Amino acid sequence: MSVTSGTLERSAARPAAPAPPPGRRTRRAFTRRRALTIAAFLAPAAVFVAIFTYYPLLSGGVGAFRTWTVYNITNQPWVGFGNFETVLNDPLFYSTVGNTVLWVIGSLVPQFVIGFALALWLRPKFRFRGIYQALVFFPWAVSGFLIGILFRWMFNGEFGVVNDLLMKTGIIDTPLPWLADPALAMPAIILANVWYGVTFFAIMILAALQSVPDELYEAASLDGAGRVRAFWHVTVPYIRTTLALTVLLRTIWIFNFPDLIFGMTGGGPGGRTHIVTSYMIEITQQGDYGRASALGLIVFMVLAIFAVFYLLATRERKEALR
Amino acid sequence: MKRLTTSLAAMAAVGALTLTGCSSGGGGEGGDVQLQMVETLTNPARSAVLKELIAGFEEENPGITVELVSPPTEQALTTVQQMLQAGNGVDVLEVQDSTVGPFTANKWIYDMNADLEGWDGWDALTENAKKFANPDGPTHMMPYGFYGLSLFYRTDMIEEAGFDEPPHSWEDLVEIASAVNDPASNQYGYAFRGGTNGNSNAAAIITAYAADLIDPEDAFRLADGSGTVFSTDEAQQAMDDYLELFKNGSPPSSIAWGYPEMVQGFSSGSTAFLLQDPEVIATIRDDSTLTEDQWSTTPLLVGPSGKAAQPIATAGWGIAESSEHKEEAIKLIKYLASGDAPLTFAKGNSLVPILTSAADDPFFSEGPWATYVEMNEDPDTYLNVAQPRGVAWWTEWGEKADRELQQVLLGEMTTQDLLAEWDAYWSEKYASEE
Numbered sequence: 001m002s003v004t005s006g007t008l009e010r011s012a013a014r015p016a017a018p019a020p021p022p023g024r025r026t027r028r029a030f031t032r033r034r035a036l037t038i039a040a041f042l043a044p045a046a047v048f049v050a051i052f053t054y055y056p057l058l059s060g061g062v063g064a065f066r067t068w069t070v071y072n073i074t075n076q077p078w079v080g081f082g083n084f085e086t087v088l089n090d091p092l093f094y095s096t097v098g099n100t101v102l103w104v105i106g107s108l109v110p111q112f113v114i115g116f117a118l119a120l121w122l123r124p125k126f127r128f129r130g131i132y133q134a135l136v137f138f139p140w141a142v143s144g145f146l147i148g149i150l151f152r153w154m155f156n157g158e159f160g161v162v163n164d165l166l167m168k169t170g171i172i173d174t175p176l177p178w179l180a181d182p183a184l185a186m187p188a189i190i191l192a193n194v195w196y197g198v199t200f201f202a203i204m205i206l207a208a209l210q211s212v213p214d215e216l217y218e219a220a221s222l223d224g225a226g227r228v229r230a231f232w233h234v235t236v237p238y239i240r241t242t243l244a245l246t247v248l249l250r251t252i253w254i255f256n257f258p259d260l261i262f263g264m265t266g267g268g269p270g271g272r273t274h275i276v277t278s279y280m281i282e283i284t285q286q287g288d289y290g291r292a293s294a295l296g297l298i299v300f301m302v303l304a305i306f307a308v309f310y311l312l313a314t315r316e317r318k319e320a321l322r
Numbered sequence: 323m324k325r326l327t328t329s330l331a332a333m334a335a336v337g338a339l340t341l342t343g344c345s346s347g348g349g350g351e352g353g354d355v356q357l358q359m360v361e362t363l364t365n366p367a368r369s370a371v372l373k374e375l376i377a378g379f380e381e382e383n384p385g386i387t388v389e390l391v392s393p394p395t396e397q398a399l400t401t402v403q404q405m406l407q408a409g410n411g412v413d414v415l416e417v418q419d420s421t422v423g424p425f426t427a428n429k430w431i432y433d434m435n436a437d438l439e440g441w442d443g444w445d446a447l448t449e450n451a452k453k454f455a456n457p458d459g460p461t462h463m464m465p466y467g468f469y470g471l472s473l474f475y476r477t478d479m480i481e482e483a484g485f486d487e488p489p490h491s492w493e494d495l496v497e498i499a500s501a502v503n504d505p506a507s508n509q510y511g512y513a514f515r516g517g518t519n520g521n522s523n524a525a526a527i528i529t530a531y532a533a534d535l536i537d538p539e540d541a542f543r544l545a546d547g548s549g550t551v552f553s554t555d556e557a558q559q560a561m562d563d564y565l566e567l568f569k570n571g572s573p574p575s576s577i578a579w580g581y582p583e584m585v586q587g588f589s590s591g592s593t594a595f596l597l598q599d600p601e602v603i604a605t606i607r608d609d610s611t612l613t614e615d616q617w618s619t620t621p622l623l624v625g626p627s628g629k630a631a632q633p634i635a636t637a638g639w640g641i642a643e644s645s646e647h648k649e650e651a652i653k654l655i656k657y658l659a660s661g662d663a664p665l666t667f668a669k670g671n672s673l674v675p676i677l678t679s680a681a682d683d684p685f686f687s688e689g690p691w692a693t694y695v696e697m698n699e700d701p702d703t704y705l706n707v708a709q710p711r712g713v714a715w716w717t718e719w720g721e722k723a724d725r726e727l728q729q730v731l732l733g734e735m736t737t738q739d740l741l742a743e744w745d746a747y748w749s750e751k752y753a754s755e756e
Contacts, residue, residue, distance in 0.1 A: 157575025177575035
């Protein structure tokens, strides 16, 4: 009964709504003074972004086609695709690509699942929720390099707290050389990254969850949906856009997050934890900026292609829903 | 329209403010000269010593003030490169043996040799200091001290294992470290360096084994010009012994050990041996549970030939080519390299000093420091050799060599393949240089 009357009210109200303002007048005003004002206000930001983001990006990109080293910085002859050739002929490049895939997927999936769970847990109002939230979000405020150094000591084979705890609880008998064993080093850095990144998902998903109107849950429960069904049929579809964007952002950020690896293993042992971007830093440290730029451009293109396909894929799904 | 004009005016004002904020006044006033001094191996204790020395200099030289710029260590090199490239803001700067090559290649460093002609400080310098300051010119840096390796060892642990003397040779070390090593009780022999800069210790054992063959001017070349040190049978023997030291006498996770883990391993009492620079002396004295009679130092280990090659590492002060106050900068450099200043700096930073008079100073002639005097006084056993640290590819080499050394420790590469790879690398680089 109430549903019917509501529908009636709404459809009755529609014709009574004020007519949209005549478009022509607004548009004419927009073309002159307002456009200029808007442009003037945008200009400082645009100039700032152009100078500090796009100019370095372009000049770095151009550097990829030059011999550009710290040892002779004033002389930068063109070498065409020479730097790209060197990168693509380097066997280490391919192993770092494999490591990068492991690093991204291994970090992203647990971060997403645990972050989602945390967000669901923090959504209902309860006592001291603010304190819990602050505690959960704390890791996000710490520098990645510092976290790397902290975890480096925690995972230390002889003096680390991880081995100590595992031995005291009887899970292992002899200390594990975490960062020295190629089979353990990657899981160790991923574990550290999961600890670090969970909070970002928790923050983003919690914000999205709080935007889901309670009426939807009420309606779902009236229709007989349990908590699980409400989750899959109300929560997930409602926040799907946020989820898709968050996953995209995190994929790119994890890809570009060598700080932690640098602090923790420096890419070792034997290059087993080098991802493409930490390897790029290593080349920069060697003073070969041209080769590092070439690698940077490759990373940029890979991520751009990934982002385009990802956005297309998630947009299609949204349209199919309608 | 009025609104637009107002907003444009506001923006112009903001822009003007930003611009004035960017340009800051520099230089001295009333004829005074202000020198900008940039350090790169910054640490708080060191900056304090430097400031103390600067205060002494300013007192002796009224009219000159020195502003010390101390960028954070990780970014220091990049910062100083940018300053040098920009061509202003630097008068005196820290030059390391590994940066002097690239800096001079870019013509950033002033040759101060002519300004030092007739300087009475030359005679007080040690042979090593003269070698880097180069009295015959060009003089791009004046060293402030030297880093050098000695072996730190635990007197009590080797005694328990049944030895009454510290190791003299690398072979002794393999034997004693293996005897001390007892992973079950978390006690290990040697604080092996498998992580960052692990290649430097590998080079130490290789050059010790091949001490009779190498060119003292460049420890990676053979004196007879027949190739690199990595191609010799001595190098093969060295790497095999080194691998044995890792397998039988070192903690398994030391594949990943860099400087902090090594020092922690020794000062916490886990390992009996540590090959390190003298700066560790202060660390062990300050923050370790070890008492003075539990540890000591002994000279760098010798190879089967009975000799060791001391890989001298150094840094010092230089003058930027772009400096407009070179005369005053020379005064500062002379001040830092003569009188009490070098000894104060060396003591405060645990460096082997640049003055011969240090041998008479009890600080350097007693206790753990005595080892360095002993090594300096026996140049036939402890040969002073230079590694090619100034070449453009030194960092590339270090990172490549570290990675490959880890592969050997992991059992993914043989010592033969490693040395063949290193030999090929250096042979190609030397050939490209000619």
